[in-house]
Amino acid sequence: MGVTVHASSPAAVADELKNHRPWVRWGVVSAVLVALFFLVAQPLGWILYNSFHDDQTQALTVGNYLRLFTAKGLLQPLINSIVLAFSTALLSTLLGVPLAWFVARTNMPGRSWIRLLTLAAFVTPSFIGALGWILLAAPNAGWLNGLFRAATGSASPLMNIYSMGGAIFVCAIYTVPYTFTIVASALDEMAVELEDAATTLGAGVLRTMMSVTIPMVMPAVIVGFILSFIQGMTLFGVPAFLLTPSGTAVVTTKLAEFYQLFPPEIYMAAAYCMPLILLTGGLFWVRKKILGRKRFVMIGGKSRAGRKVDLKAWRWPALAFALIVPVTAVLLPYFALVVVSLSKAWGQGPSLDNLTLHWYQWAVLDNPATQSAIVNSLAYASVSATLCVLLGTLIAYIVERRLVSGTSFIASLTNFPIIIPGIVLSVGFFAAYTQPPLNLYGTAAILVAAFVATFLPIAFSNGEATLKGISPDLERVARILGASEARTFSSITVPLMRSGLVSGWLLVFIPVMRELSVAVFLITPKTNVMTTLIYNYKDGGNYEAVAAASVLLLVGTMAVVAIAQWVNVKLARHKRDRAEAEVVQ
Amino acid sequence: MGDFTRRRFLQVTGVAGTALAAGLIRPSFATESLYEAAKAEGQLNLYWGSYEQKTIEGIRDAFTKRYPGISVNLLRQASQTVYTRLRLELQNNSPNCDSLGSTNILHYLELKKIGALMPFRPAGSEFLPKDFQRLDADDLYHVGAISLTAINFQSAKVSDAPASWEAALDGKWADKLTIGSPAFSGDVSSWVVAIRKKYGDRYLKELAKLDPKVGQSNVDTVTDILSGERLVGLAAPFSASLTQKAAGNPIDVSTPSDGTIVNLGLNAIPANAPHPNAAKLFSEFLYDPEVSQILAANYWPTLRTDVPWAEGRSLEQLSWYRNPPEDLVAEVAEGIAKWKEIIG
Numbered sequence: 001m002g003v004t005v006h007a008s009s010p011a012a013v014a015d016e017l018k019n020h021r022p023w024v025r026w027g028v029v030s031a032v033l034v035a036l037f038f039l040v041a042q043p044l045g046w047i048l049y050n051s052f053h054d055d056q057t058q059a060l061t062v063g064n065y066l067r068l069f070t071a072k073g074l075l076q077p078l079i080n081s082i083v084l085a086f087s088t089a090l091l092s093t094l095l096g097v098p099l100a101w102f103v104a105r106t107n108m109p110g111r112s113w114i115r116l117l118t119l120a121a122f123v124t125p126s127f128i129g130a131l132g133w134i135l136l137a138a139p140n141a142g143w144l145n146g147l148f149r150a151a152t153g154s155a156s157p158l159m160n161i162y163s164m165g166g167a168i169f170v171c172a173i174y175t176v177p178y179t180f181t182i183v184a185s186a187l188d189e190m191a192v193e194l195e196d197a198a199t200t201l202g203a204g205v206l207r208t209m210m211s212v213t214i215p216m217v218m219p220a221v222i223v224g225f226i227l228s229f230i231q232g233m234t235l236f237g238v239p240a241f242l243l244t245p246s247g248t249a250v251v252t253t254k255l256a257e258f259y260q261l262f263p264p265e266i267y268m269a270a271a272y273c274m275p276l277i278l279l280t281g282g283l284f285w286v287r288k289k290i291l292g293r294k295r296f297v298m299i300g301g302k303s304r305a306g307r308k309v310d311l312k313a314w315r316w317p318a319l320a321f322a323l324i325v326p327v328t329a330v331l332l333p334y335f336a337l338v339v340v341s342l343s344k345a346w347g348q349g350p351s352l353d354n355l356t357l358h359w360y361q362w363a364v365l366d367n368p369a370t371q372s373a374i375v376n377s378l379a380y381a382s383v384s385a386t387l388c389v390l391l392g393t394l395i396a397y398i399v400e401r402r403l404v405s406g407t408s409f410i411a412s413l414t415n416f417p418i419i420i421p422g423i424v425l426s427v428g429f430f431a432a433y434t435q436p437p438l439n440l441y442g443t444a445a446i447l448v449a450a451f452v453a454t455f456l457p458i459a460f461s462n463g464e465a466t467l468k469g470i471s472p473d474l475e476r477v478a479r480i481l482g483a484s485e486a487r488t489f490s491s492i493t494v495p496l497m498r499s500g501l502v503s504g505w506l507l508v509f510i511p512v513m514r515e516l517s518v519a520v521f522l523i524t525p526k527t528n529v530m531t532t533l534i535y536n537y538k539d540g541g542n543y544e545a546v547a548a549a550s551v552l553l554l555v556g557t558m559a560v561v562a563i564a565q566w567v568n569v570k571l572a573r574h575k576r577d578r579a580e581a582e583v584v585q
Numbered sequence: 586m587g588d589f590t591r592r593r594f595l596q597v598t599g600v601a602g603t604a605l606a607a608g609l610i611r612p613s614f615a616t617e618s619l620y621e622a623a624k625a626e627g628q629l630n631l632y633w634g635s636y637e638q639k640t641i642e643g644i645r646d647a648f649t650k651r652y653p654g655i656s657v658n659l660l661r662q663a664s665q666t667v668y669t670r671l672r673l674e675l676q677n678n679s680p681n682c683d684s685l686g687s688t689n690i691l692h693y694l695e696l697k698k699i700g701a702l703m704p705f706r707p708a709g710s711e712f713l714p715k716d717f718q719r720l721d722a723d724d725l726y727h728v729g730a731i732s733l734t735a736i737n738f739q740s741a742k743v744s745d746a747p748a749s750w751e752a753a754l755d756g757k758w759a760d761k762l763t764i765g766s767p768a769f770s771g772d773v774s775s776w777v778v779a780i781r782k783k784y785g786d787r788y789l790k791e792l793a794k795l796d797p798k799v800g801q802s803n804v805d806t807v808t809d810i811l812s813g814e815r816l817v818g819l820a821a822p823f824s825a826s827l828t829q830k831a832a833g834n835p836i837d838v839s840t841p842s843d844g845t846i847v848n849l850g851l852n853a854i855p856a857n858a859p860h861p862n863a864a865k866l867f868s869e870f871l872y873d874p875e876v877s878q879i880l881a882a883n884y885w886p887t888l889r890t891d892v893p894w895a896e897g898r899s900l901e902q903l904s905w906y907r908n909p910p911e912d913l914v915a916e917v918a919e920g921i922a923k924w925k926e927i928i929g
Binding site: 073134135138139140141142162240241244245247253256257259260261262263264266344345346347348354369427430431434435439441442520521523524525526532533536537538539540541542543 | 630637638639642658659660661662663665666668669670672673676677679681689691692695766768769770771798799800801802804807808810811812813814815822825826828829832833834835836914917918925928929
């Protein structure tokens, strides 16, 4: 059996299995719950506690919440943020879903390059992307606007990046990778029989896509939409650089103002994040309503064929579409950044006299701070991503297969951190992890713990989306044949989730690499990371150093991404070879 | 002319000071014993926002070279961030900071109020400009940085840069100005307070008519000028602009005749600092001629009057103004509110 639209209750599966070796289940479930308490519940508890205190007097109060609704200028940023986030999510879905389909399921040329370049877009910290786009599309001096003026003789610019439209565009192109990665990995794992059936019955490529493929990957599309929405709500760099000139405040820039004030309004900032939690809760509720109890089980017992849809003449228009994100998010802005990074003084403009490799030599060889920061970033991101995927997958399994009661509470708790902007989370983590028994202040562990908690929702959502596609039947079969629950999970579920796990790992690894705010109160000189360092160089106005370090950050992260992809492909090949060998026997 | 001779004299004594610093004369007995105590502590945790990465790293390296055996952990973040970090450490009883260097005097007034600072009078602070000596009668904090807010401009395209804040309001600068936002930048909010004191809201209203580009930090003015997006920056960073000029970029600074704004960076030792002696040694080192040489090389005003600034500039040449700290909290809040109302 390849594909079914399945409506059996997962709780029934859990019931069947409950009697076997309960201690393994309870051991694992307890460990996960304890981890969730320390990693997530405790910092969130501190943020909630803070939100009910006064910044001046430290006294208990509901004043922050009252101020939220009554004070001038506090509601508008929330509305602006919702507009920005919704438009970002919409645009990134419109770009990301077809892109994923072209790359995963068609014979469009250059698929692996597009995949790699789309991930490169993901690697880019948003403030660096915004910086690149300022160089390209600032109304007076932007290079693209200069070209446009030269070509048309027009006096007005082609585009003004300092606008809501500009911010939505830049947010979206750097958010597409979320949708792309999640949807592409769902498509990678999807069996093609239903599409075949549709084709056999006379449906064209488009009809098959609209009526079979897209509904099948809907859970992944919705997760991608929600993650993109959350990105749009929590990004700081893009609105700070692109919206400040137009006087448009959003939640994250407003939070930065709270922190910039004297005395800093840390408790007010905590209260200001609470509507975001409600909003995200609402989104997850909508998702539940849309998907309901319907489950699109895509992986049954049979491995899928790796055949691609032939786009024929549409291959080239498809490629043109697929190039939108790589060109706008990577090639153009990094071209601008590389030009700056190779300049002695970038204000002189590009010329041979102005050419130097000094900033790379400085970053790689001469500056110990950059060297340790890039090693730290890579190490923390790898460890965090691994722990995060492990924990997130276990939670997804517990929730999805309903191993305990109260799974919706566990799911909500897991999902909360991602909606809270990093600078507020950082304060929560500080309070939670500097007290016994978790006195981690000053160590690398505090950063890893913070990163795991922050990005757990990604690993969890990704794990859920992957698990939704795997029929519990297979697990049931293993259990009936006498395998323990742990064995079933490790030798049936995990291997089936493989591609999803690798993409989940990347979906955590990359955001950790580019994260700026969560670490802000937790780093020490010894545990400094690349993004904080780059931000410091920006603070000092040293753009050549910013550009060189950003290019290095991209190269370093892409090297790890390429290795992960290579391992994934190797594993897939190994699995296929083994399956074929077994068939031959 | 008299001024010139005095400057020459100061330059010569500055060189002499460097020679002293380079080890021609042994440090005093007091410093020697402080060094021994600091060496026993072995570490120094600096939380500094006053200088940009490169300058503060230079000071750190010079300190490490002068006083081997003390490992310096430098946390360089924005002033408000290092202050918030220190407050979090105090609240959660996790003391780690030995030396706080931020650009906001309000941080120190608040820390003083809650008894969180250690009194110490660093030797050498008498070399500071007279106006900046003994800022606190109880010796709880001292000047650690002198930061200037001026006008910067695209030097290849602008030959008649505004010589005053008032001159920057000329209609010819419409659509050509850039400025940071007081809601995000402490330096810009100091400027707004100072300019409102001098010219009232009229200044902001006339500025709004010229449609300046409002960035985030005051350093964004440098970026806008180097990229060619705008030609003249207001409330602009003196040192960062001159550093870019020295790198070969087409940018220069004009120090307004109606008052270059002086913002003092302060330096203090928290009462519960884990390495107080190392912190004291560092506080004294700030007034060493070698540090002032490093500052001059990075286009910062020096902390010693006997070490000249880069490009032969000096505090005496400037007409300058510093916001008094009294009522500053309310003035900043009002300044930001007015800015939002008038400029957006």
